[in-house]
Amino acid sequence: MDLHQRLRSRGYRLTPQRELVLEAVSSLGHATPEDALGWIRERSGGVNISTVYRTLELLEELGLVKHTHLSHGAPTYHAAAAPEHVHLVCRPCGKVIELEPRVVSPLVDTLQDDVGFAADVGHLTVFGQCAECSR
Amino acid sequence: MDLHQRLRSRGYRLTPQRELVLEAVSSLGHATPEDALGWIRERSGGVNISTVYRTLELLEELGLVKHTHLSHGAPTYHAAAAPEHVHLVCRPCGKVIELEPRVVSPLVDTLQDDVGFAADVGHLTVFGQCAECSR
DNA sequence: CTACTTGCAAACTCTTTGCACCATA
DNA sequence: TATGGTGCAAAGAGTTTGCAAGTAG
Numbered sequence: 220m221d222l223h224q225r226l227r228s229r230g231y232r233l234t235p236q237r238e239l240v241l242e243a244v245s246s247l248g249h250a251t252p253e254d255a256l257g258w259i260r261e262r263s264g265g266v267n268i269s270t271v272y273r274t275l276e277l278l279e280e281l282g283l284v285k286h287t288h289l290s291h292g293a294p295t296y297h298a299a300a301a302p303e304h305v306h307l308v309c310r311p312c313g314k315v316i317e318l319e320p321r322v323v324s325p326l327v328d329t330l331q332d333d334v335g336f337a338a339d340v341g342h343l344t345v346f347g348q349c350a351e352c353s354r
Numbered sequence: 355m356d357l358h359q360r361l362r363s364r365g366y367r368l369t370p371q372r373e374l375v376l377e378a379v380s381s382l383g384h385a386t387p388e389d390a391l392g393w394i395r396e397r398s399g400g401v402n403i404s405t406v407y408r409t410l411e412l413l414e415e416l417g418l419v420k421h422t423h424l425s426h427g428a429p430t431y432h433a434a435a436a437p438e439h440v441h442l443v444c445r446p447c448g449k450v451i452e453l454e455p456r457v458v459s460p461l462v463d464t465l466q467d468d469v470g471f472a473a474d475v476g477h478l479t480v481f482g483q484c485a486e487c488s489r
Numbered sequence: 490c491t492a493c494t495t496g497c498a499a500a501c502t503c504t505t506t507g508c509a510c511c512a513t514a
Numbered sequence: 515t516a517t518g519g520t521g522c523a524a525a526g527a528g529t530t531t532g533c534a535a536g537t538a539g
Contacts, residue, residue: 366493369494371494402496402497
């Protein structure tokens with residue numbers, strides 16, 4: 220865990236709250252700020268929701284977590300340490316499917332070559348309808 | 355304009371507010387609810403913001419507008435009559451680039467073939483960094 | 490006329506911020 | 515012990531809803 224080093228090298232401090240938030244996101248895989256808070260409450264005394272927001276922002280700045288938008292509402296965070304993946308969200312049933320970024324590499328290459336756009340694959344979410352819901 | 359027919363066939367009524375909201379979205383190309391309201395205020399007396407929300411929801415149900423998320427905050431609506439397109443959003447500068455859906459057809463086909471997922475191209479937004487910001 | 494719509498205001502959700510107190514280094 | 519961090523409460527965006535008054539058909 221290099222959380223401590225990353226924090227210290229920028230003058231930030233290591234606190235139990237910061238460890239907990241990162242652990243929550245890592246364990247949950249996908250977590251909204253509210254999800255992370257719930258996870259933390261189940262095992263320790265709890266952390267204030269505003270601290271969760273501040274910490275997620277900080278962890279993202281440090282490159283330890285990333286976020287996407289899997290629904291209309293809250294953003295969803297996941298650990299940057301997790302293998303990078305693309306999200307498919309089925310609108311009818313709400314299911315979230317993760318895929319290897321390989322499936323979008325043709326698209327990424329096209330965007331780079333045609334318009335010089337560097338796509339952020341880890342942030343990509345494709346909405347649509349899954350196989351079951353299409354029947 | 356088949357707004358009137360579409361509304362009537364489902365028992366809804368044609369009102370000046372509904373015409374204005376659809377016209378706002380069509381003219382602006384991309385519009386948040388707040389943007390649409392601003393456009394309407396510039397030419398007529400104005401419409402209440404809650405009517406804008408209700409109307410956008412209705413127009414989407416009727417298939418006349420669609421929405422995407424181009425930023426963290428408000429959703430962005432565009433007329434369904436406009437040619438379908440994919441959005442690229444440059445995070446550093448905020449610029450929005452529109453591309454023909456052709457560029458993502460390889461991806462759409464892959465998703466369909468591999469996992470049976472029917473991607474909604476009109477709703478797709480790719481975040482990343484544009485050519486200028488990459489220099 | 491009647492049912493659908495609108496405007497208004499209040500309520501709600503999600504997120505941010507100011508500030509006094511607390512804790513890491 | 516000196517900052518930086520946290521909790522709390524209040525303030526802000528964005529959005530939804532209940533209800534009385536207005537209006538399209």
